[in-house]
Amino acid sequence: MSDRSTIADAFADGPAFIPYLAAGDPSYEASLEYVEALDRGGADIIELGLPFSEPIAEGPTIQEAIVRALEGGMTPERFFEFVEDLEVEASLVCMTYYNLIYQYGTGEEGPRPFVERAAAVGIEGFVVPDLPAEEADPLRAACDEFGLDLIFIVAPTTRGERLERMMDRVSGYVYVQARLGTTGARDDVSDQTGATLERLAGYDVPKAVGFGIKTGDHAERIVAAGADGIIVGSALIDIVADGHASGAAVEETAAALETRARELVDGAARGAAADGNVPEPEQP
Numbered sequence: 001m002s003d004r005s006t007i008a009d010a011f012a013d014g015p016a017f018i019p020y021l022a023a024g025d026p027s028y029e030a031s032l033e034y035v036e037a038l039d040r041g042g043a044d045i046i047e048l049g050l051p052f053s054e055p056i057a058e059g060p061t062i063q064e065a066i067v068r069a070l071e072g073g074m075t076p077e078r079f080f081e082f083v084e085d086l087e088v089e090a091s092l093v094c095m096t097y098y099n100l101i102y103q104y105g106t107g108e109e110g111p112r113p114f115v116e117r118a119a120a121v122g123i124e125g126f127v128v129p130d131l132p133a134e135e136a137d138p139l140r141a142a143c144d145e146f147g148l149d150l151i152f153i154v155a156p157t158t159r160g161e162r163l164e165r166m167m168d169r170v171s172g173y174v175y176v177q178a179r180l181g182t183t184g185a186r187d188d189v190s191d192q193t194g195a196t197l198e199r200l201a202g203y204d205v206p207k208a209v210g211f212g213i214k215t216g217d218h219a220e221r222i223v224a225a226g227a228d229g230i231i232v233g234s235a236l237i238d239i240v241a242d243g244h245a246s247g248a249a250v251e252e253t254a255a256a257l258e259t260r261a262r263e264l265v266d267g268a269a270r271g272a273a274a275d276g277n278v279p280e281p282e283q284p
Contacts, residue, residue: 007091007124007149007172010044011206015268016173016229017042017219018208019236019261020095022049022065023082024074026244030253031069032085034240037254039088041261045173046088047127047231050079050096061234064241076104076114083121093151093172094118095127101139115142125149125172133165140169153177154200156192163199173206175231178213178222197226216267223271230268236260 010016019038024031035046051066051074074082083092098111105113118126125148131139133152143150149172154163156177167174178193193209200207209222210231219230236257243253 003089004122004124005044005089005091007045007093010091011173011228015223015227015272016044016206016208017261017265017268018045018047018093018210018229018231019043019264020047020049020062020210020231020233021236021240022051022062022069022074023079024051024069024072025065025237025240026068027072028074028078028082030250032082033250033254034257035086036088037258038236038261039090041258042265043088043090043261044229045093045124046090047093047095047233048079048083050074050076050094050100052097052100054097059234061237061241065237068244076100080117080121083118083123091124092122093125093127093149094123095129098128098131098139101126101128110142111139112142112145115139115146115148119146119148123148125151127151127153127175129153133162133169136169143171149173151175154196156196159199167200167203167205170205173208173229174200174203176200176207176209176227178209178211193222193227194225201226213264216263216270219264219267220271220274223268224274225271227271230264232264 021031021035038046049066051069053070101111101114136150140150150169151172151174152166152170153175154166154177158166176196197207206228208229208231209227210233213219213222213230213232214235222230239256239260240253
């Protein structure tokens, strides 16, 4: 475990690149290499999926990654060991489902033991797709106690009181869902993204867009539309899956991930320049 930046640092110098991989896919050792390759490729935050057997928000690509990770022996405790073994500079966010968080330890203390353990190994925040904001107060309290962020996913249809409840409890960044449906790489950028970003413009928290981003051109368009960061999962997991299916060497797949990461980072930078969203240089 090396020195890692904070989630706040990730958004300080322009748009953040936030890749997602399922921890342990397709094996513990290979997955370490793949996550570290994304870090070398310019990741600012890395969302690590803690596999759960019923991932309701995920499309087929990530579901298959979760199956491979579970078959490879990934468990919550193994996940924490995985985080400790990583040598990365990016901050780390755990993306998982509330059942795993709540049942960790004795199950009688709610989410607190899981959050305490996560903080000890260097996790900086959580994305919990199946946790409604109105039921999130125990996890929010545990995150506050141990200094972790709680990130909510805002869909194109999230409005009114539900949106207000999320924004009252969110910290770190908002995960802006670019389109309705489940995760998965797409060949186009949803026209719903700009409207959602506009609806969130009054909230003082970074907005990172995910669901469907695949290429540097996608990243450029999303950031130019006003996003503070991009979240990319399925397009990267496709690289892992292809390497696993073809029997490619781990180093070859890692190199492909690093190359795609750099493409996405470059695209986001172009989008920031187009939007005028480039930080002023520091004065000497």
